[in-house]
Amino acid sequence: MAVRSKPTPRRPDLPLLKLLKKRIAADGPVPVAAFMDLSLNHPDHGYYQSRDPFGADGDFTTAPEISQVFGELIGLWLATAWQSAGRPAPFQLVELGPGRGQLMIDLLRATTKVPGFLDAANIHLVETSQRLQAVQKIALDSAPITWHERLDTVPSGPLLLIANEVFDALPTHQLVRNERGWAERLVTLKDHGELAFSLGEAPPVLLEAVQELHASSPGSVTEVSPAREALARAIAERIGRYGGMAAIIDYGAWVDHATGDTLQAVKGHEPVDPLTAPGTVDLTTQVDFRRIGFAASQGGADVFGPVPQGTFLRTLGVEVRTAALLNQANREQGKRLREGLFRLTDASAMGEAFKVLALRSPTESPPPGFAAPSLRSVRR
Numbered sequence: 422m423a424v425r426s427k428p429t430p431r432r433p434d435l436p437l438l439k440l441l442k443k444r445i446a447a448d449g450p451v452p453v454a455a456f457m458d459l460s461l462n463h464p465d466h467g468y469y470q471s472r473d474p475f476g477a478d479g480d481f482t483t484a485p486e487i488s489q490v491f492g493e494l495i496g497l498w499l500a501t502a503w504q505s506a507g508r509p510a511p512f513q514l515v516e517l518g519p520g521r522g523q524l525m526i527d528l529l530r531a532t533t534k535v536p537g538f539l540d541a542a543n544i545h546l547v548e549t550s551q552r553l554q555a556v557q558k559i560a561l562d563s564a565p566i567t568w569h570e571r572l573d574t575v576p577s578g579p580l581l582l583i584a585n586e587v588f589d590a591l592p593t594h595q596l597v598r599n600e601r602g603w604a605e606r607l608v609t610l611k612d613h614g615e616l617a618f619s620l621g622e623a624p625p626v627l628l629e630a631v632q633e634l635h636a637s638s639p640g641s642v643t644e645v646s647p648a649r650e651a652l653a654r655a656i657a658e659r660i661g662r663y664g665g666m667a668a669i670i671d672y673g674a675w676v677d678h679a680t681g682d683t684l685q686a687v688k689g690h691e692p693v694d695p696l697t698a699p700g701t702v703d704l705t706t707q708v709d710f711r712r713i714g715f716a717a718s719q720g721g722a723d724v725f726g727p728v729p730q731g732t733f734l735r736t737l738g739v740e741v742r743t744a745a746l747l748n749q750a751n752r753e754q755g756k757r758l759r760e761g762l763f764r765l766t767d768a769s770a771m772g773e774a775f776k777v778l779a780l781r782s783p784t785e786s787p788p789p790g791f792a793a794p795s796l797r798s799v800r801r
């Protein structure tokens with residue numbers, strides 16, 4: 422007798438998938454940037470609102486979670502710049518997108534040794550996710566910190582700012598070149614109700630942004646993130662007006678041609694399809710440091726780098742600091758420290774793929790470890 426196989430039970434849609442499908446059915450396809458924004462930041466079902474993505478049991482591991490040395494060196498780098506600028510007091514010490522708060526924990530511990538630095542610092546964490554704000558409040562419960570959802574509400578004044586792996590999570594538009602010019606990549610619904618990519622007319626503001634890429638061949642893809650450029654410009658405007666320095670650290674490159682399609686979804690440390698389970702997977706695109714560099718120079722900061730993360734950390738003494746910690750470490754701790762050093766600095770791990778872009782006030786000395794700017798502020 423033939424055995425009839427049971428029909429596969431249809432999995433009920435995830436809440437964000439349901440919501441996206443409803444929205445697309447009602448209003449039409451959405452740009453990739455809007456898809457990223459909803460997937461990551463929806464107040465109830467967005468990725469950063471609904472889960473803890475960090476560490477070996479999560480979806481990805483960031484530099485501060487790999488080794489305490491990362492946050493310590495960033496802290497001492499900022500403190501050296503503060504000293505060379507004449508120890509302004511008070512100043513705003515800001516981290517954008519602090520995740521579980523590990524970088525700030527290590528930064529604060531390292532800079533207690535710099536006389537006057539923390540007394541002069543008003544500390545601010547800018548975090549869009551309410552869920553992660555709650556995690557950070559527990560992790561940093563003894564530190565005098567003010568939380569914000571946006572940089573705009575941080576008071577004015579000299580600024581020292583760090584953003585590690587935040588710019589890659591900001592919404593990015595994708596444009597695809599065809600015979601007639603550039604079209605925008607959208608997310609739409611296929612006949613049987615699944616999400617799929619499609620193309621639509623690109624708005625004039627995006628066409629203007631990619632004007633210089635007119636020689637790209639048909640089929641080329643390029644990415645533009647007005648959200649990133651606006652944030653880089655806002656940081657630079659503060660630095661230009663009040664003095665200070667910022668480091669933007671992320672995976673990406675200085676690109677002066679079409680970037681290609683870099684949209685990446687990750688779950689459990691593995692690449693996955695970006696469209697099948699929005700809200701449950703991390704979505705990023707590589708940072709185009711040229712675009713944010715130009716935005717920052719227009720905002721009023723001198724721009725240094727980008728330099729590879731490995732080079733930056735070696736200049737700051739990552740090997741010396743790791744060696745000092747190894748002297749006091751047990752076997753297990755020693756193994757973790759050595760692995761951490763490798764992962765942060767080696768070209769086959771994060772050392773080359775991740776870059777550091779530094780922004781500095783044009784009236785102050787270059788950021789420690791950097792020589793001449795790659796772009797000067799246009800507001801001199």
Ligand SMILES: C[S@@+](CC[C@H](N)C(=O)[O-])C[C@H]1O[C@@H](n2cnc3c(N)ncnc32)[C@H](O)[C@@H]1O
Nearest residue numbers: 469483518519520547548549550585586587590
């Ligand atoms: C990949 S995690 C990096 C976390 C942390 N910087 C680290 O290195 O471990 C991205 C962080 O940025 C936050 N985030 C995303 N978009 C943001 C925005 N527009 N402003 C501030 N934080 C944002 C996320 O909620 C999360 O805390």
